[in-house]
Amino acid sequence: MHLSFLTTAALAVAATALPSVDHVLHEKRDRLPPGWQYHEKMQGSQLLPMKIALTQSNLDNAEEFLMDVSHPDSPNFGKHWTHEQIANKFAPSSESVNTVKEWLASSGIAPERISRSQSLGWLKFDATVAEAESLLKTEYHLYKHSTGKPHVACSSYHIPNHIRSHVDFITPTVHFDAKVPQAVAHPVEKRAPTTTAAAGHPVKTKAALGIGAPSSGSLPKKGAQINIQGLYISPILTSGLIDELKNCNRFITPNCLRALYLFPPGLTANPQNSYGIVEYTPQAYLQGDLDLFFANFSKNQVQRTPTLASIDGGFPQTTNQGFQFNGESDLDLEYAMTLINPQKTTLYQVGDQLQGASFNDFLDALDGSYCAGDDPVQDGIYPNPYGTEAEGAYLGPKNCGGFAATKVISTSYGYNEADLTAAYEQRQCMEYMKLGLAGTSFLFSSGDNGVAGNGAVCIDPATKEYNDGSSGLFNPGFPSGCPYITSVGATQIVPGASVTQPEKACETVIFSGGGFSNVFGLPSYQSAAVKSWFTNNAPPYGADRFNNSQQTRGFPDISANGANYVVAVTGQFVLVYGTSASSPVFGAILTLINEARFAAGKGSVGFVNPTLYANPDALNDVTQGTNPGCGTSGFAAVSGWDPVTGLGTPNFPKLLGKFLSLP
Numbered sequence: 001m002h003l004s005f006l007t008t009a010a011l012a013v014a015a016t017a018l019p020s021v022d023h024v025l026h027e028k029r030d031r032l033p034p035g036w037q038y039h040e041k042m043q044g045s046q047l048l049p050m051k052i053a054l055t056q057s058n059l060d061n062a063e064e065f066l067m068d069v070s071h072p073d074s075p076n077f078g079k080h081w082t083h084e085q086i087a088n089k090f091a092p093s094s095e096s097v098n099t100v101k102e103w104l105a106s107s108g109i110a111p112e113r114i115s116r117s118q119s120l121g122w123l124k125f126d127a128t129v130a131e132a133e134s135l136l137k138t139e140y141h142l143y144k145h146s147t148g149k150p151h152v153a154c155s156s157y158h159i160p161n162h163i164r165s166h167v168d169f170i171t172p173t174v175h176f177d178a179k180v181p182q183a184v185a186h187p188v189e190k191r192a193p194t195t196t197a198a199a200g201h202p203v204k205t206k207a208a209l210g211i212g213a214p215s216s217g218s219l220p221k222k223g224a225q226i227n228i229q230g231l232y233i234s235p236i237l238t239s240g241l242i243d244e245l246k247n248c249n250r251f252i253t254p255n256c257l258r259a260l261y262l263f264p265p266g267l268t269a270n271p272q273n274s275y276g277i278v279e280y281t282p283q284a285y286l287q288g289d290l291d292l293f294f295a296n297f298s299k300n301q302v303q304r305t306p307t308l309a310s311i312d313g314g315f316p317q318t319t320n321q322g323f324q325f326n327g328e329s330d331l332d333l334e335y336a337m338t339l340i341n342p343q344k345t346t347l348y349q350v351g352d353q354l355q356g357a358s359f360n361d362f363l364d365a366l367d368g369s370y371c372a373g374d375d376p377v378q379d380g381i382y383p384n385p386y387g388t389e390a391e392g393a394y395l396g397p398k399n400c401g402g403f404a405a406t407k408v409i410s411t412s413y414g415y416n417e418a419d420l421t422a423a424y425e426q427r428q429c430m431e432y433m434k435l436g437l438a439g440t441s442f443l444f445s446s447g448d449n450g451v452a453g454n455g456a457v458c459i460d461p462a463t464k465e466y467n468d469g470s471s472g473l474f475n476p477g478f479p480s481g482c483p484y485i486t487s488v489g490a491t492q493i494v495p496g497a498s499v500t501q502p503e504k505a506c507e508t509v510i511f512s513g514g515g516f517s518n519v520f521g522l523p524s525y526q527s528a529a530v531k532s533w534f535t536n537n538a539p540p541y542g543a544d545r546f547n548n549s550q551q552t553r554g555f556p557d558i559s560a561n562g563a564n565y566v567v568a569v570t571g572q573f574v575l576v577y578g579t580s581a582s583s584p585v586f587g588a589i590l591t592l593i594n595e596a597r598f599a600a601g602k603g604s605v606g607f608v609n610p611t612l613y614a615n616p617d618a619l620n621d622v623t624q625g626t627n628p629g630c631g632t633s634g635f636a637a638v639s640g641w642d643p644v645t646g647l648g649t650p651n652f653p654k655l656l657g658k659f660l661s662l663p
Contacts, residue, residue, distance in 0.1 A: 313394025447513025
């Protein structure tokens with residue numbers, strides 16, 4: 001324990017109550033976050049709003065449940081669950097509820113004082129400080145930040161050994177959820193250290209919140225600016241479809257994508273269908289950019305806007321402009337909206353301008369039961385405690401539930417798996433599983449740095465810290481490693497080739513992210529493909545570089561073109577590169593397939609991975625290219641699945657035929 005972070009005054013009075021024999025440590029805080037100081041011991045008569053997060057049930061059967069509604073051979077394919085069914089199935093068991101209530105009653109907390117949350121996952125009660133200290137064998141203190149903000153916390157707490165498996169965590173205890181700007185993470189122990197990242201180094205405070213920052217390594221890459229009146233753009237814009245398709249190896253446009261993957265323009269807008277694009281403030285689109293793009297590639301959409309779903313104060317800000325603020329959103333929306341037109345596109349804009357947001361903050365808005373378990377170290381806290389409305393802070397209530405999930409959701413952002421704790425990632429992955437049960441297809445870009453992580457960094461095998469990317473362990477991405485989402489890699493047209501010839505793994509400006517998780521096990525639907533790859537195509541390096549156990553999830557699952565996209569950004573056309581383009585394109589294709597299924601009286605495709613792996617012939621196999629990184633050539637694209645391009649690129653007619661043949 002790093003006591004140097006505590007003041008002398010705190011040490012004089014903060015002696016923790018000794019736990020009884022049957023109590024065991026559940027969580028502890030290793031140090032105070034910078035800026036916080038001990039203020040005083042809490043008086044025993046003061047009230048605390050206690051909340052106990054109960055362990056969810058049936059998570060060990062999660063994959064079985066999802067396969068039952070997602071595998072093409074299942075008689076229950078497409079019979080997605082209601083949110084009520086999902087909540088009830090994963091609600092804590094009656095054994096957990098009764099065991100914890102009995103413990104509370106034996107400790108003097110009468111049953112009539114205890115309520116259960118609507119989500120069924122929490123027990124809540126008010127207790128005096130004296131009661132809470134006796135219950136948890138700890139002491140509560142008041143801390144104050146340099147800004148004057150107070151916070152009640154303890155340094156550790158204990159619970160009886162027999163209830164440990166029934167309790168996830170308890171608040172208020174060790175977490176400093178009353179956050180302030182630029183705080184640094186305070187390590188917390190919970191069975192395994194929960195602020196130790198998957199790679200073994202301490203988690204950086206707000207690691208999850210940096211996803212929309214201009215410096216985020218997951219944003220697309222900018223190429224050459226194109227003069228709309230100049231030589232290079234005029235063949236696309238003025239010489240007709242044939243000339244446009246002749247130039248696809250240099251300039252990708254919506255028609256190039258239609259020619260590559262053989263899908264038609266959208267024709268209908270079934271009200272049951274929907275497509276969502278997620279953006280994280282300060283990333284934002286500019287309406288002028290959409291209109292410039294539409295004027296050249298989808299004329300009837302000029303002045304069309306996406307349907308805004310503002311989460312935690314999210315809005316398309318215009319204060320900061322430039323490629324690092326607008327490139328991602330402009331790319332995502334220009335292509336998503338054009339490819340599914342006339343179907344509408346929903347924009348989930350998440351987080352205010354001052355704090356931003358994390359993937360968990362987005363999921364909170366879709367599922368209120370998920371909301372209460374956010375990690376105050378890694379997620380956004382709303383109402384924003386950092387500033388005023390004039391400074392861009394959202395001061396309204398946190399959005400916990402109330403937002404509907406679209407049938408397909410594409411996210412062109414991602415983390416390094418090593419950025420976050422394994423427990424944090426596992427909890428989030430289970431939420432994607434639940435939403436897949438409800439019929440939503442979640443897509444994520446696989447990354448742009450090959451086997452290296454965002455920022456082209458790798459992991460030092462000795463220190464577990466990031467290095468300069470020239471050596472070390474491969475750095476897999478998250479959520480791509482989660483087995484309940486679809487990870488989308490990048491391809492490109494071979495230089496000089498036509499739009500009808502096979503693509504290769506993207507090796508222009510970016511390299512398709514791919515590899516093997518260090519956190520998530522190998523899902524059943526992918527097992528045969530991964531084992532075949534290891535048998536026939538294993539690279540010349542092993543555990544000194546990547547997880548070659550053959551027991552963990554491989555990614556990506558599928559790919560789509562990710563090079564030379566013509567995108568309007570801040571009033572100019574530029575070329576854009578990245579799996580940031582690939583994910584929304586595949587999402588558009590799934591949306592068109594859903595449109596056809598709804599027209600046939602069927603439902604959404606939901607979680608598509610089992611169907612993709614069971615039908616690799618419905619995809620265009622990619623067998624050229626590599627995804628280098630960490631001082632190696634990375635992996636190679638080969639026949640069949642590979643950790644560069646996955647199963648290949650979509651073949652719309654074949655995918656459509658397969659999904660229409662399913663219930």
